[in-house]
Amino acid sequence: MGLPDRCSIRGYRAIILLGFVSLMGDIVYEGARGLIPSFLKYLGASASITGLSTGLGDSMGLGLRLLSGLIADATGRYWSLTFTGYGLIVSIPLLSVAWSWPIAVTLSIVERVGKALRTPSRDTIISMVSKDVGAGKAFGIHEFLDQVGAVAGPLIVAIVMLYTGGIYECAFAVLTIPYIALIVTLSYTYKSIGPVESTRKAGSKSFRFPNLSMKFWLYSSAVLANTLGLIPASLILYKASDIFVDEWIIPLIYLAIQAIDAPSAILSGIFYDRIGLKILYIPMLASAIPSILVFTEGAWSIMIASIIYGVVYGMQESIYRAAIATITPMECRGTGYGVFNTLYGAGFLASGVVYGFMLDYGIPLPIVLAYTLSLQTVAMILLSYSIGRSSKGLS
Numbered sequence: 001m002g003l004p005d006r007c008s009i010r011g012y013r014a015i016i017l018l019g020f021v022s023l024m025g026d027i028v029y030e031g032a033r034g035l036i037p038s039f040l041k042y043l044g045a046s047a048s049i050t051g052l053s054t055g056l057g058d059s060m061g062l063g064l065r066l067l068s069g070l071i072a073d074a075t076g077r078y079w080s081l082t083f084t085g086y087g088l089i090v091s092i093p094l095l096s097v098a099w100s101w102p103i104a105v106t107l108s109i110v111e112r113v114g115k116a117l118r119t120p121s122r123d124t125i126i127s128m129v130s131k132d133v134g135a136g137k138a139f140g141i142h143e144f145l146d147q148v149g150a151v152a153g154p155l156i157v158a159i160v161m162l163y164t165g166g167i168y169e170c171a172f173a174v175l176t177i178p179y180i181a182l183i184v185t186l187s188y189t190y191k192s193i194g195p196v197e198s199t200r201k202a203g204s205k206s207f208r209f210p211n212l213s214m215k216f217w218l219y220s221s222a223v224l225a226n227t228l229g230l231i232p233a234s235l236i237l238y239k240a241s242d243i244f245v246d247e248w249i250i251p252l253i254y255l256a257i258q259a260i261d262a263p264s265a266i267l268s269g270i271f272y273d274r275i276g277l278k279i280l281y282i283p284m285l286a287s288a289i290p291s292i293l294v295f296t297e298g299a300w301s302i303m304i305a306s307i308i309y310g311v312v313y314g315m316q317e318s319i320y321r322a323a324i325a326t327i328t329p330m331e332c333r334g335t336g337y338g339v340f341n342t343l344y345g346a347g348f349l350a351s352g353v354v355y356g357f358m359l360d361y362g363i364p365l366p367i368v369l370a371y372t373l374s375l376q377t378v379a380m381i382l383l384s385y386s387i388g389r390s391s392k393g394l395s
Contacts, residue, residue, distance in 0.1 A: 055352020085118020140269020
């Protein structure tokens with residue numbers, strides 16, 4: 001096996017730097033996300049409010065990527081949007097002074113808006129610097145490093161909660177330290193990689209919506225149906241807070257999700273580069289399992305649901321994004337990521353509302369079973385049509 005050439009070495013270096021930026025960001029916001037559901041419950045929010053608010057945050061964080069993707073492609077200001085988006089993570093340490101659930105919800109949504117601003121631009125930068133590496137490996141490596149931070153964040157929060165006797169304000173305040181490290185790391189990464197070229201053709205200043213292929217729409221619709229039938233992690237944690245008395249255990253459950261997410265992301269990225277879109281049947285089929293287990297009683301059901309959710313989410317975060325790089329032309333890739341994430345976010349919003357309602361009102365397990373299985377079946381049918389069009393070379 002030959003040594004990697006200079007271009008691929010530069011590509012790997014850029015991917016790793018961007019991964020470390022996400023690592024620092026995840027320490028902050030994923031650490032908080034492991035605690036926010038029980039924090040909202042502590043402040044008096046119901047499961048429906050928690051599901052709606054976290055779903056709304058995820059929906060805005062994903063849906064606004066359409067606008068930020070269009071702006072990124074039209075202006076070429078990928079780094080400016082990336083810096084702004086990461087800067088808004090400051091709202092997470094500010095949760096330490098939130099005295100009511102509406103304030104906590106607002107701050108958590110501000111962070112999601114920041115994620116919407118940065119993600120299409122950051123993903124486009126990754127796709128540009130990874131052309132000599134491979135999209136699956138690039139997004140898999142990035143997600144792996146991202147998840148290292150996502151594991152470290154909940155662990156830090158759990159330790160603080162354990163040693164302070166469950167004081168939420170202290171746990172959020174500690175996250176100020178990694179936030180400062182994030183800004184420093186991002187600045188160094190920009191200086192190391194430098195500006196990237198706009199994907200717009202010279203002279204084009206229009207915000208015209210590009211013509212995305214039917215294959216793209218079928219694939220994105222499959223992901224929408226998949227997400228509609230997948231219970232959000234926030235509600236897994238909310239249900240866990242009913243079962244486990246000690247508050248510090250809840251972020252450890254979220255840590256378990258992230259610990260499984262990381263290897264799932266990088267392994268699925270490697271297999272995606274080998275077999276393509278067909279690997280997406282696995283997370284769509286597995287998505288039904290945690291959605292059902294949460295509605296059964298017992299600590300083991302929560303733990304198994306968390307582990308399988310981690311596998312599914314790791315695959316979503318790596319190969320779902322890599323597929324967009326495969327099926328979308330470079331000149332409209334920022335917009336492609338924006339549209340895809342809008343539908344992805346809509347699924348999270350609806351699933352948060354539906355599953356929150358089901359938990360609050362004790363909906364019988366057979367109805368939950370029918371709901372999630374029917375949606376995952378629709379998702380796999382739409383995916384099969386997308387793969388069929390790809391194999392026939394249709395647009």
